[in-house]
Amino acid sequence: MKKPWDGIIPPHEQEAYRAAGFGRASGLGKRPCLLIIDVQYRTVGTQPKPFMEAIKEFPTACGQVGWDAVRQIARLLALFRQKGWPVIYPYVSPKESFDKGRLADKVPALMTVARRGYDFVAEIAPEGNDVLLPKKHPSAFFGTPLASYLIERAVDTLVVTGCTTSGCVRGSVVDGFAYNFRALVPHDAVYDRSQVSHAVNLFDMSEKYADVMSTDEALAALKAIDRAAA
Amino acid sequence: MKKPWDGIIPPHEQEAYRAAGFGRASGLGKRPCLLIIDVQYRTVGTQPKPFMEAIKEFPTACGQVGWDAVRQIARLLALFRQKGWPVIYPYVSPKESFDKGRLADKVPALMTVARRGYDFVAEIAPEGNDVLLPKKHPSAFFGTPLASYLIERAVDTLVVTGCTTSGCVRGSVVDGFAYNFRALVPHDAVYDRSQVSHAVNLFDMSEKYADVMSTDEALAALKAIDRAAA
Amino acid sequence: MKKPWDGIIPPHEQEAYRAAGFGRASGLGKRPCLLIIDVQYRTVGTQPKPFMEAIKEFPTACGQVGWDAVRQIARLLALFRQKGWPVIYPYVSPKESFDKGRLADKVPALMTVARRGYDFVAEIAPEGNDVLLPKKHPSAFFGTPLASYLIERAVDTLVVTGCTTSGCVRGSVVDGFAYNFRALVPHDAVYDRSQVSHAVNLFDMSEKYADVMSTDEALAALKAIDRAAA
Amino acid sequence: MKKPWDGIIPPHEQEAYRAAGFGRASGLGKRPCLLIIDVQYRTVGTQPKPFMEAIKEFPTACGQVGWDAVRQIARLLALFRQKGWPVIYPYVSPKESFDKGRLADKVPALMTVARRGYDFVAEIAPEGNDVLLPKKHPSAFFGTPLASYLIERAVDTLVVTGCTTSGCVRGSVVDGFAYNFRALVPHDAVYDRSQVSHAVNLFDMSEKYADVMSTDEALAALKAIDRAAA
Numbered sequence: 001m002k003k004p005w006d007g008i009i010p011p012h013e014q015e016a017y018r019a020a021g022f023g024r025a026s027g028l029g030k031r032p033c034l035l036i037i038d039v040q041y042r043t044v045g046t047q048p049k050p051f052m053e054a055i056k057e058f059p060t061a062c063g064q065v066g067w068d069a070v071r072q073i074a075r076l077l078a079l080f081r082q083k084g085w086p087v088i089y090p091y092v093s094p095k096e097s098f099d100k101g102r103l104a105d106k107v108p109a110l111m112t113v114a115r116r117g118y119d120f121v122a123e124i125a126p127e128g129n130d131v132l133l134p135k136k137h138p139s140a141f142f143g144t145p146l147a148s149y150l151i152e153r154a155v156d157t158l159v160v161t162g163c164t165t166s167g168c169v170r171g172s173v174v175d176g177f178a179y180n181f182r183a184l185v186p187h188d189a190v191y192d193r194s195q196v197s198h199a200v201n202l203f204d205m206s207e208k209y210a211d212v213m214s215t216d217e218a219l220a221a222l223k224a225i226d227r228a229a230a
Numbered sequence: 231m232k233k234p235w236d237g238i239i240p241p242h243e244q245e246a247y248r249a250a251g252f253g254r255a256s257g258l259g260k261r262p263c264l265l266i267i268d269v270q271y272r273t274v275g276t277q278p279k280p281f282m283e284a285i286k287e288f289p290t291a292c293g294q295v296g297w298d299a300v301r302q303i304a305r306l307l308a309l310f311r312q313k314g315w316p317v318i319y320p321y322v323s324p325k326e327s328f329d330k331g332r333l334a335d336k337v338p339a340l341m342t343v344a345r346r347g348y349d350f351v352a353e354i355a356p357e358g359n360d361v362l363l364p365k366k367h368p369s370a371f372f373g374t375p376l377a378s379y380l381i382e383r384a385v386d387t388l389v390v391t392g393c394t395t396s397g398c399v400r401g402s403v404v405d406g407f408a409y410n411f412r413a414l415v416p417h418d419a420v421y422d423r424s425q426v427s428h429a430v431n432l433f434d435m436s437e438k439y440a441d442v443m444s445t446d447e448a449l450a451a452l453k454a455i456d457r458a459a460a
Numbered sequence: 461m462k463k464p465w466d467g468i469i470p471p472h473e474q475e476a477y478r479a480a481g482f483g484r485a486s487g488l489g490k491r492p493c494l495l496i497i498d499v500q501y502r503t504v505g506t507q508p509k510p511f512m513e514a515i516k517e518f519p520t521a522c523g524q525v526g527w528d529a530v531r532q533i534a535r536l537l538a539l540f541r542q543k544g545w546p547v548i549y550p551y552v553s554p555k556e557s558f559d560k561g562r563l564a565d566k567v568p569a570l571m572t573v574a575r576r577g578y579d580f581v582a583e584i585a586p587e588g589n590d591v592l593l594p595k596k597h598p599s600a601f602f603g604t605p606l607a608s609y610l611i612e613r614a615v616d617t618l619v620v621t622g623c624t625t626s627g628c629v630r631g632s633v634v635d636g637f638a639y640n641f642r643a644l645v646p647h648d649a650v651y652d653r654s655q656v657s658h659a660v661n662l663f664d665m666s667e668k669y670a671d672v673m674s675t676d677e678a679l680a681a682l683k684a685i686d687r688a689a690a
Numbered sequence: 691m692k693k694p695w696d697g698i699i700p701p702h703e704q705e706a707y708r709a710a711g712f713g714r715a716s717g718l719g720k721r722p723c724l725l726i727i728d729v730q731y732r733t734v735g736t737q738p739k740p741f742m743e744a745i746k747e748f749p750t751a752c753g754q755v756g757w758d759a760v761r762q763i764a765r766l767l768a769l770f771r772q773k774g775w776p777v778i779y780p781y782v783s784p785k786e787s788f789d790k791g792r793l794a795d796k797v798p799a800l801m802t803v804a805r806r807g808y809d810f811v812a813e814i815a816p817e818g819n820d821v822l823l824p825k826k827h828p829s830a831f832f833g834t835p836l837a838s839y840l841i842e843r844a845v846d847t848l849v850v851t852g853c854t855t856s857g858c859v860r861g862s863v864v865d866g867f868a869y870n871f872r873a874l875v876p877h878d879a880v881y882d883r884s885q886v887s888h889a890v891n892l893f894d895m896s897e898k899y900a901d902v903m904s905t906d907e908a909l910a911a912l913k914a915i916d917r918a919a920a
Contacts, residue, residue, distance in 0.1 A: 008426065009424060009426050009427065010426065013423075013424040013425070013426060013427075016281055016282070016285075016423055016424070017423065017424070019282065019285055020285045020289045020290070020339065020423065021289050021337055021338065021339030021340075022336070022337050022339075023336070023337075024335060024336055024337065024338060025335070026332055026335035026336055027335070051246055052246070052249060055246075055249055055250045059250045059251050060250070096592070097588075097589050098589050098590065098591040098592070098609070100612070101410040101608065101609075101612045102256055102407050102410050102411070102412065102413075102439070102612075103407075105254060105255070105256035105257070105412075106252070106253065106254055106255075106256050106407075106437075106438055106439065107251055107252050107253075107254065107437075107438065108251065108254060109250065109251030109252075110251075128557075129557050129558050130558065131558040132556070132558070134594075136605045136608070137407075137408035137605060137608065138404055138407070138408060138438075139404065139405075139408065142405065142408045142605070143408065143603070143604055143605030143606075143607075143608060144603055144604075145596045145597060145602070145603030145868075146603075147603075147837060147841075147869060148561065148596070148597065148603060148868060148869050148870045149558070149870075150841075151837075151840075151841065151846075151869050151870045151871060152560070152561045152562075152870040154844070154846065156841075156844065166434045166438075167434075167438060170404075170434075171404050174368055174369065174400075174401050174404070175369075175372065177332050177333075177336075177367075177368070178367035178368060178369065178372045178373065178401075178835075178838060179837060179838050179841050180331040180332050180838045180839075180841045180842040181332070181841060182332065182335075183332075193243075193246055193247065193250065194239060194243045194246070194247070194433075195243070196238065196239050196240065196243060196430060197239065197243075197430055197433060197434055200426060200427055200430040200431075201430075201434070203424075203427065204396045204397075204400075204427055204431070207336075207337075208336055208337065208368075208396075208397060209332070209336065326822070327818075327819050328819050328820065328821045328822070328839070330842070331838065331842045332842075358787075359787050359788050360788065361788045362786070362788070364824075366835045366838070367835060367838065372835070373833070373834055373835030373836075373837075373838060374833055374834075375638075375826045375827060375832070375833030376833075377607060377611075377639060377833075378638060378639050378640045378791065378826070378827065378833060379640075379788070379791075380611075381607075381610075381611070381616075381639050381640045381641060382640040382790070382791045382792075384614070384616065386611075386614065408605075408608060409607060409608050409611050410608045410609075410611045410612040411611060468886065469884060469886050469887065470886065473883075473884045473885070473886060473887075476741055476742070476745075476883055476884070477883065477884070479742060479745055480745045480749045480750070480799065480883065481749050481797055481798065481799030481800075482796070482797050482799075483796070483797075484795060484796055484797065484798060485795070486792055486795035486796055487795070511706055512706070512709060515706075515709055515710045519710045519711050520710070561870040562716055562867050562870050562871070562872065562873075562899070563867075565714060565715070565716035565717070565872075566712070566713070566714055566716050566867075566897075566898055566899065567711055567712050567713075567714065567897075567898065568711065568714060569710065569711030569712075570711075597867075597868035598864055598867070598868060598898075599864065599865075599868065602865065602868045603868065626894045626898075627894075627898060630864075630894075631864050631868075634828055634829065634860075634861050634864070635829075635832065637792050637793075637796075637827075637828070638827035638828060638829065638832045638833065638861075640791040640792050641792070642792065642795075643792075653703075653706055653707065653710065654699060654703045654706070654707070654893075655703070656698065656699050656700065656703060656890060657699065657703075657890055657893065657894055660886060660887055660890040660891075661890075661894070663884075663887065664856045664857075664860075664887055664891070667796075667797075668796055668797065668828075668856075668857060669792070669796065
């Protein structure tokens with residue numbers, strides 16, 4: 001089956017990873033949690049538009065690819081709600097004057113995003129007992145009590161969605177891996193402003209940290225958890 | 231000047247990042263620290279060989295690119311020793327039976343690397359009061375007291391070298407950024423088993439987390455710190 | 461000079477610590493930061509009252525001792541404002557339905573404190589660029605980006621005030637110590653619902669983690685920082 | 691039943707905590723892990739001696755109380771081995787020249803403990819797949835991958851033993867609580883150089899963070915876990 005990084009990571013490099021023994025499956029556990037990272041209007045725009053139009057509304061917007069992912073996330077969310085599995089929304093909280101630091105150096109435009117941009121995208125907004133997790137840094141684990149929420153819920157597997165693939169998704173997957181959570185990344189439910197970086201980050205995660213598959217495959221694997229436990 | 235990712239990240243994607251306001255310089259502070267990550271024989275081999283030969287000795291070896299980077303790291307190390315600036319060696323400690331976890335799932339070959347592979351590469355081995363920092367997970371910060379060592383030394387800037395660009399270097403840079411340390415990544419002093427992933431991870435870091443430049447440029451920038459303070 | 465724990469920690473135990481070599485001074489650095497922890501109406505009450513009255517308003521209230529400490533904190537705050545030194549307010553954010561965990565087991569009453577209780581005490585409320593730091597767990601460092609704020613501000617010394625001595629103050633001091641920040645605890649600017657536990661926690665911190673002194677002494681020591689640097 | 695802090699925390703203070711709603715039981719989960727913290731010869735001496743004699747061998751020694759606790763820990767360890775439950779040994783690793791920091795300020799004598807002192811006490815030494823966890827700071831969680839080991843083992847409950855009650859035990863319990871692990875502290879399986887501080891720290895933990903009981907009671911509660919699951 002074609003991988004998102006085919007045509008970008010050349011065959012001899014993929015073979016090198018195979019020869020060295022990377023990229024085995026870590027598999028799913030029994031208690032998954034859905035992370036929906038930074039799916040706020042600031043990353044998709046208030047409506048679907050091409051990238052160069054979208055960044056006029058919010059410099060952080062990824063454009064159409066974001067809205068495509070939202071549709072896939074909605075399918076995963078529906079399954080998690082039906083199963084009663086936990087759902088957590090790590091999100092960027094509005095920047096305050098005291099938040100200046102390296103982010104303000106590297107991407108000053110991120111400090112002045114309009115408040116409306118921080119709202120959750122309505123199609124997949126939080127409900128009921130979903131955990132809201134404000135964060136100040138890329139990884140959903142860094143400087144947040146995410147690990148405590150996961151331990152309380154006896155989670156063993158993270159299904160990681162949202163954006164950007166090369167930013168907060170990648171950072172959260174690496175930390176989740178380090179904490180020994182299993183991770184599944186549905187490649188069409190994460191998005192990025194660069195398609196090459198998106199693909200290569202999926203490759204990196206697939207080789208070292210997570211199982212990467214389509215949302216279709218992820219839904220099938222997640223639905224099979226119950227059967228395995230029965 | 232040509233960037234390591236030119237020809238891999240297409241021009242329109244680089245322009246998109248420019249338009250959105252990413253990739254500004256964070257600059258150097260006044261108190262740099264050199265991190266030499268995982269430069270052990272396990273990642274370069276006991277002698278320079280092509281990749282497919284090198285992995286026969288250690289599955290974790292990156293081959294010739296590692297030895298090329300060692301020469302650049304040696305130049306940086308010489309400057310840090312001359313200035314009396316701190317040098318820290320985050321390194322992978324030998325895997326124990328109790329260390330199984332996600333790493334053993336994804337890359338089981340990493341669990342059985344020969345002990346010799348864990349030795350530091352002699353050309354840039356630790357000395358004197360250098361900090362030795364064993365780690366179990368990718369980022370040099372995760373599950374280690376690295377932040378405590380940096381705070382004790384009043385460090386404000388990390389110069390990050392070693393391997394792999396897409397693994398422990400990337401993870402350490404992202405965490406260093408989140409802690410608000412400035413980061414400089416000399417692109418020829420870090421190495422990886424995939425040249426595409428190496429380049430794209432440099433791009434990601436340059437756009438969001440760190441200043442990426444050659445070792446020549448890094449040495450010039452570091453030497454200028456004293457002049458600025460004088 | 462009489463210590464807050466004299467009469468509680470018996471002389472032979474104090475002598476034992478002396479003989480074993482504990483309790484040396486760590487001293488102040490050059491860049492102090494004031495932490496005002498959990499000084500919200502929930503911990504002092506909307507007005508000074510005896511403890512058994514105060515807990516009728518908020519079960520978390522400490523009564524008169526809290527208001528006494530507020531007066532001392534105000535003196536420290538005035539100095540920090542005058543010097544332009546950083547001030548950070550770690551505080552308990554209102555409990556959400558998803559916040560259940562060990563705290564809800566051990567002290568269920570803490571889950572239903574009235575919203576008014578979460579307001580900062582007006583006499584020493586945040587201003588300008590003060591950092592507001594919501595937290596979910598005792599230590600101001602746990603699950604928060606406090607370390608990042610301190611690193612950005614090049615802080616080397618924490619002046620820790622607020623409540624409770626045996627809870628969030630103690631937890632924050634232990635973590636600050638582990639991060640290698642110097643810590644000063646003005647014993648009359650921290651408060652607790654138990655005077656014995658207050659005193660013994662000050663003893664523990666003084667022997668192992670922090671310099672403990674009166675606010676008068678702390679102000680003198682802090683004012684001397686500038687002279688030392690001049 | 692008499693509590694270790696009766697006679698030290700006066701009745702009116704204990705009543706105040708009852709009135710405010712503190713000190714409920716958190717109970718045991720289903721997957722306990724035994725933490726044996728810092729039970730090395732440096733904390734008990736190579737043989738039982740009175741405190742003022744013991745510190746002549748190692749300034750960190752607690753004397754006879756340590757050996758009394760070792761006997762209780764041995765009983766808990768036997769149960770964990772029989773059940774096949776995980777056992778983790780957080781321990782102080784020998785201090786290196788680069789380890790200076792706040793600890794060297796507050797208790798310089800700790801920097802020069804003889805190497806023999808770092809050996810595990812033979813009566814309860816690690817075996818087989820027990821996890822060895824070197825640490826540089828008080829809490830077994832700080833700067834270590836302890837959380838990762840616990841998550842991999844799906845632990846939900848920590849049984850915390852060793853020393854000192856007011857130091858590394860207390861720090862580890864507070865962090866374990868913040869991570870949402872349940873904690874049980876058998877009060878005769880932890881030890882300290884001050885009996886008053888020992889008792890008050892047990893009180894603090896019992897009121898806010900952990901269930902405190904005798905080793906007899908703890909063994910009964912732990913044996914009941916299987917029955918509950920059957």
